Amino acid sequence: MRVVELPPDTHMGAVHLTVASLVRSLDYYEQAIGLRVHRRDDDQAALGTGGPDLLVLHEQAGARPSRGFCGLFHFALLVPERADLAAWLVHAAREQVALTGLSDHFVSEAIYLQDPDDHGIEIYSDRPRAVWEGEVAERMTTLPLDTNDLVAELGDPAASTFEALAPGTRMGHVHLRVASVPEATAFYRDVLGFELMASYGAQAAFLGAGGYHHHLGANTWQSAGAPPAPPDRATLRGATVCLPDPEAREALTARVADAGGELELLDGGAVLVRDPSGNPLILR
DSSP: OOOOOTTTHHHHEEEEEESSSHHHHHHIIIIIOEEOOOOOOOOEHHHHHHSOOOEEEEOTTOOOTTBBBSEEEEEEOOOOHHHHHHHHHHHHHHHHHOOOOEOOOOOEEEEEETTTTTOOOEEEEEEHHHHHHOOOOHHHHOOEEOOOHGGGGGGGGGGOSSSSSSSTTTEEEEEEESSEEEHHHHIIIIIIIOOOEEETTTTTEEEEEEEOOEEEEEEEOOOTSSSSSSSSTOOOOEEEEEOHHHHHHHHHHHHHHHHTTOEEOOOOGGGGEEOOHHHEEEEO
């Protein structure tokens, strides 16, 4: 039974990733995805849409994709309006951006792709909360996306222009590959305080704060059928959980410490912790 609870305005922040070539990744994220570079130095760059950082890339020459290992399954960029998702899809078609999936999840409509380092990406828009609130566990699903209906949101798609992802785009959720979904659920629900919104047994769990359909996903999905191995080839450097104030962060880190978790202090008062599969979380 869940005995702790996160503040309802808890949300996800920047995702930190390792990439093999910063130049290659920046070209992809600027041209294909539509993010903007907020700042850059020799081996690191932060990207977003002009507000908070959404993605921080760290170059490591020779880094290999982490397929088969615990780590990032995908990060999900939530655009403000359905029309913004439609405009991005038209852009992807014009520029021949390779996609890996298009799905209707009832709670949201989503487009999936992979970056040059094989990091999973989702770009999505939410359906109105009144549509799905209280029904996430029963109704969240995966169906084919009605792309014709989505693009019709634009009126005249041929006249649609795209320069960048819409201002106000935020990190909606992060999905992680884990070694054990029950262990991950116990950590994210009973220690951190996320609410279990939907569960698919040993295969996947979706957890959120403030009644949101999910801020975090945990799954063991692998093409070979075996659970992921520990993250000894980690490319995920940290998924950020943003708390509303220092007091909430201190309470959360105290719960992690009481549960036997190790804490690493970072700049600005942030704290790095790890879930039972070794996936790093930045509590900010």
